[in-house]
Amino acid sequence: IGLGHPTRIASWPDVPAVAETLPGFTNTTWYGLLAPAGTPKAIVSRINAEMRKAVKSPEFIKHLELIGLGRHAEVMQIEQLTALDAMWEKGTNLHHALLLANRHFRRHPHEQPVLLIVTDGEPTSHLEPGGEVFFDYPPHPRTIALSVRELDAAARLGAQTTFFRLGEDAGLARFVDSMARRAGGKVVAPELGDLGAAVVGSFLGSRSPATPF
Numbered sequence: 001i002g003l004g005h006p007t008r009i010a011s012w013p014d015v016p017a018v019a020e021t022l023p024g025f026t027n028t029t030w031y032g033l034l035a036p037a038g039t040p041k042a043i044v045s046r047i048n049a050e051m052r053k054a055v056k057s058p059e060f061i062k063h064l065e066l067i068g069l070g071r072h073a074e075v076m077q078i079e080q081l082t083a084l085d086a087m088w089e090k091g092t093n094l095h096h097a098l099l100l101a102n103r104h105f106r107r108h109p110h111e112q113p114v115l116l117i118v119t120d121g122e123p124t125s126h127l128e129p130g131g132e133v134f135f136d137y138p139p140h141p142r143t144i145a146l147s148v149r150e151l152d153a154a155a156r157l158g159a160q161t162t163f164f165r166l167g168e169d170a171g172l173a174r175f176v177d178s179m180a181r182r183a184g185g186k187v188v189a190p191e192l193g194d195l196g197a198a199v200v201g202s203f204l205g206s207r208s209p210a211t212p213f
Contacts, residue, residue: 007158038070039118065104071125072133073097091135092119095126095143098150105157113159115185120166122175123147144175151183161185 002018066076071091094117105113125135126143136143154161161183163176173189180187 039068065101067097067100069093069097071135072127073100075100091125091133092121092123093125093127093133094119094123095146095150096133098147098154099127101159102150102153102157105154105159113154113157115154115159115161116164117161118164118166119176120172121169122172148179148182151179155183159183163187165189 002016002021007017007019008015067073068076069092072093073096097117101113101115105111122139123143124137124139125133126140126146128134134140134143151161161180162185163180165172165176165187166189176187179185
């Protein structure tokens with residue numbers, strides 16, 4: 001018995017990865033997608049169209065969770081996300097988005113979690129214990145700390161993480177690079193018009209099942 005994930009995962013700590021015997025072996029599965037609530041409609045529509053063409057199985061689709069994030073985050077259906085008008089919203093609540101993503105991962109303990117984060121800004125808001133949203137710019141140290149804590153939680157759950165960085169802001173680049181290194185993930189910085197293809201390409205790269213065998 002072995003896992004298709006490159007390393008052991010938290011839900012099955014005693015089950016070895018096949019890669020421990022066959023270095024380089026990987027066989028992965030579903031993704032959760034996160035994007036700012038103000039992501040341009042044309043980009044969201046392109047991602048939606050390409051994903052629909054690439055992934056037809058209802059059994060596969062049910063494992064996806066789409067999370068839009070602005071001042072707060074929320075789980076969305078594909079139809080909701082594509083219906084959003086382009087808008088500017090004050091705040092990027094990566095902390096809340098990761099809380100929702102980790103909740104989804106824990107609901108599917110026998111699946112390989114994969115996290116795609118599309119962002120054009122550093123995290124500037126987080127959820128307080130009572131549920132209210134805290135916002136500050138430049139990013140408050142507590143906002144950063146809480147976002148990092150949830151990213152670490154995702155890593156402990158075995159999530160494979162990719163950040164899609166939009167824009168050339170130096171502060172954003174430093175933040176995303178450091179977060180990706182911490183999570184053992186990677187950063188993709190596509191041109192705006194290539195975002196859909198980049199996300200779908202990453203999506204398809206690990207679309208096969210990752211159950212023990």
